[in-house]
Amino acid sequence: MFLDQIQNPSDFKNLTIEELNALAEEIRLFLIESIEKTGGHLSSNLGTIELTLAMHYVFDSPNDTFVWDVGHQSYTHKVLTGRKDMMSTLRQKDGLSGFTKRSESEHDVFGAGHSSTSISAALGIALANKLNNEPDTSIAVIGDGALTGGMSFEALNHAGDTDANLLIILNDNDMSISKNVGALSKYLTRLISGKIYSTMKSKSLEFLERLPRIQQFAKRSEEHLKGMILPGTLFEELGVDYFGPIDGHDISILIKTLENLKNLKKPRILHIISKKGHGLDVAEENPLKFHGISPPSSSSNNYPSYSNVFGAWLCNNAESDEKVVGITPAMSEGSGMVDFANKFPDRFVDVAIAEQHAVTLAGGMAIRGLKPIVAIYSTFLQRGYDQFIHDIALQNLNVTFAIDRAGLVGADGATHAGIFDLSYLRCIPNITIIAPSSSLEMYKALNFANHFEGPVCIRFPRGKSKIEEFVTESSVEIGKGNIVRTGEDITIFSFGNMLEIALDASEKINATVVDMRFVKPLDEDLITKIANNSKTLISIEDNTLNGGAGSAINEYLQKKSIKTKLHILGVPDNVTEHGSQSELYELYGLTSDNIIEVSKK
């Protein structure tokens, strides 16, 4: 009824609260139907409908700026800012992004995908507004999960020392992807339960007297903010005024509170309590399952995913070796670690969304003789890069990195693409990098890492493993590739899961195919031998062309003055698109047809 008439936020600013509630229900139904078809972040979005409506009702986007942390909960924002009709294209090639994206709308003021950036970005905007004499409010919306990331604290620490017109909305649903963990999460629970509230309330008058502006504000807003200001909270101590907690699904309270908070022009935080999956029973009961759902057509076979094979290896290995510890930065389900967590709770460590800490923590454990395995997505390891160099590689510590979601990940798009790891890891001394071509090869690589002294990175893709059988005692030999097909004239050096494509092409052009296995150290002897016996070399990897595995071969050939033709296939130097994995392979020429094409040239 209302939804079809909304092209931008001004179209619903004159609705009554009752009408806004009806609109919220329309949006809820629309999102459920739409996400069921396209896939996407269902439960987080069902939890932010009322908040988003209230924000757009009270504030004037894009002058007032909304920075959505991670951006996965911004679907209502997309719907209300002229993108409703494109929601059917969500996460598909040439369609809407599943996160906020600047090129998509002027209302997406800051792009996202990775967690815990919103307060920094919103503070930057707020400080710029101040210098530019703009009165607009800069708003960060951050979940309790994202708040656990170190950057959030860095930003709060800075914000509290400024007089920026920054409003932080803490959307607390007690969940990260799985249950939120850590002392901060417990603290927020105590805040909500009123334990902190009751001890602090008595001090609040005294506090108000000390701060005349707040006092005026509190008077003006008597109805809605009475007793809501809690001196002594963590946030207050950091210099950020704290308000709440309030019901994140009550549009009337949200609007009144935001209207009042709009008048305060200093760093402030509003704590709202919401329910992930709100309004859809199955999602409320199992928010984890509905955090991100796939479109109906996406399950291609029943083989285990690479992540599950990794999880099985971790369990088997932990059974026989009590030094093994599994570390995850808030991704236990995605990394296939649920069984491990249940079987070995003492050796399962979820550090929350804290990749940097996860890496250095592993370093500390390794020093004391444990065998830490950091299970981390390629794209999120970027967060722990200095820690990787400074705390692990330079000290040559015995840590294994199981780098999941390497290569092109598909629907999550550019922010989640794991296409930089070979380049950013390869340049670091002391490390060994393996790109297994199948889950069985991954299992062997993990066995290798388990007995190897020094840091080992095993990078593997998102998706199913294509073979059923994977448990093996065997290992791989350091720096040795594997010739899987012998042909004439042309040789394809294949890295990681590009092997299938390489083999397919090789049948048609009678090429030799080498599963290189190691990106570092490279199998230099084999490269030399082959380069001297092939007319053309082709390398293929699902990593950026800049400085990747093909570059490593090139550097070696240069160093040895071996003159031969080498064509490197990989992801070009662009911001990648979102779409299905196979569409992206096609787009970037990681196909058997393209290998054949290149070989003809």
Ligand SMILES: Cc1ncc(C[n+]2csc(CCOP(=O)(O)OP(=O)(O)O)c2C)c(N)n1
């Ligand atoms: C740096 C980084 N690590 C991990 C993730 C994966 N991730 C996406 S959403 C999410 C949970 C966020 O929880 P919260 O902020 O509370 O939002 P909610 O979904 O509960 O609304 C995680 C861990 C990420 N996007 N970025």
